[in-house]
Amino acid sequence: MKERIEELKRSFTEKLPSLTDKESLEAVRIAYLGKKGYIAELMKGLRDVSDKKTAGQLINDLKNEIEGALGARDEELASAAIEAQIRSAKKYNPTLIPERELGSYHPITLATREVEAVFERMGFTIENYAEIVGDYECFEALNIPKHHPARDMQDTYYLDNGQLLKTHTSAAQNSIMKKYGAPLRAIFPGRCFRNESTDACHENTFFQMEGMMIDENISISNLIYFMKTMLSEVFNRDVKVRLRPGFFPFVEPGFELDINCEICGGDGCPSCKNSGWLELCPCGMIHPAVLREGGIDTEKYTGFAFGLGLTRLAMMKYGVKDIRDFNSGSLKSLSQFKSI
Numbered sequence: 429m430k431e432r433i434e435e436l437k438r439s440f441t442e443k444l445p446s447l448t449d450k451e452s453l454e455a456v457r458i459a460y461l462g463k464k465g466y467i468a469e470l471m472k473g474l475r476d477v478s479d480k481k482t483a484g485q486l487i488n489d490l491k492n493e494i495e496g497a498l499g500a501r502d503e504e505l506a507s508a509a510i511e512a513q514i515r516s517a518k519k520y521n522p523t524l525i526p527e528r529e530l531g532s533y534h535p536i537t538l539a540t541r542e543v544e545a546v547f548e549r550m551g552f553t554i555e556n557y558a559e560i561v562g563d564y565e566c567f568e569a570l571n572i573p574k575h576h577p578a579r580d581m582q583d584t585y586y587l588d589n590g591q592l593l594k595t596h597t598s599a600a601q602n603s604i605m606k607k608y609g610a611p612l613r614a615i616f617p618g619r620c621f622r623n624e625s626t627d628a629c630h631e632n633t634f635f636q637m638e639g640m641m642i643d644e645n646i647s648i649s650n651l652i653y654f655m656k657t658m659l660s661e662v663f664n665r666d667v668k669v670r671l672r673p674g675f676f677p678f679v680e681p682g683f684e685l686d687i688n689c690e691i692c693g694g695d696g697c698p699s700c701k702n703s704g705w706l707e708l709c710p711c712g713m714i715h716p717a718v719l720r721e722g723g724i725d726t727e728k729y730t731g732f733a734f735g736l737g738l739t740r741l742a743m744m745k746y747g748v749k750d751i752r753d754f755n756s757g758s759l760k761s762l763s764q765f766k767s768i
């Protein structure tokens with residue numbers, strides 16, 4: 429019996445390395461540990477052995493040894509199979525950086541920042557202001573009382589609660605005067621809303637950049653100087669400006685500021701409607717009633733204000749022909765500004 433046990437042990441140990449797949453492993457398991465296997469045979473043979481205890485112990489040891497070895501081999505095979513699968517899978521390179529589409533700044537953002545940078549250098553602060561405002565800020569504080577015909581120029585979106593979407597950045601003038609008092613230099617870019625039918629030149633949502641300067645002895649010369657300096661920097665050329673009279677209830681006198689057309693050099697072309705000038709920025713000397721409403725001493729201070737059409741400026745600067753492109757969310761047109 430002892431010899432038979434030793435023999436089985438040897439034969440199993442010899443076979444073990446050749447068990448390289450599940451099938452052969454299972455075949456050996458059945459041959460040794462199965463109901464009719466070698467171990468079962470040995471157990472049956474116990475009947476004829478005198479020292480049953482020792483023989484039984486030896487059989488049991490062999491059984492445990494075989495079970496343990498088969499189990500370990502099974503695990504080895506399983507992990508080898510996983511490794512083989514990983515090795516044969518599509519090549520993966522952990523150090524490779526995938527090519528990613530990077531976003532870009534919106535052209536309005538680019539234009540805003542450029543104008544901001546110029547005014548910041550000239551001592552203006554940049555103010556942030558709400559998009560939802562009251563009738564007072566948007567109209568009344570700006571010398572546009574209820575039923576004033578000037579309201580017709582700005583077709584307004586009113587909210588159910590009586591507030592409205594600001595139709596121009598001038599809506600912040602009153603709050604900013606009250607916040608800082610005089611002297612004051614501030615610009616405030618913002619989104620504006622008007623109930624316009626949209627076409628290539630009109631949008632219901634657009635951006636303006638308002639500016640105010642209030643101090644002692646501020647005159648139209650100061651207004652011209654600041655506008656000319658800013659526009660020359662933004663357009664990278666020495667722009668010429670001209671003022672034409674324009675009516676806005678919150679300025680007196682009020683102007684339309686034009687710049688000379690670069691495309692034709694002033695001779696007249698389709699872009700400037702043959703005038704040689706491009707209308708760019710309404711502006712004027714702040715009306716005393718508006719200053720007073722903002723708590724400014726009109727005996728001591730005067731000031732100018734302007735409402736630059738940022739969306740318009742971006743169209744001119746970047747040659748965008750259709751205003752609707754700005755709100756389109758179309759990556760095809762907007763991603764062109766990556767390299768600017």
Ligand code: DAH
Pocket residue numbers: 595596597598638639676678679682710711712713733734735736
């Ligand atoms: N708020 C005016 C508009 O959107 C533009 C404007 C005109 C602003 C004259 C000003 C100004 O500050 O002085 O129609």
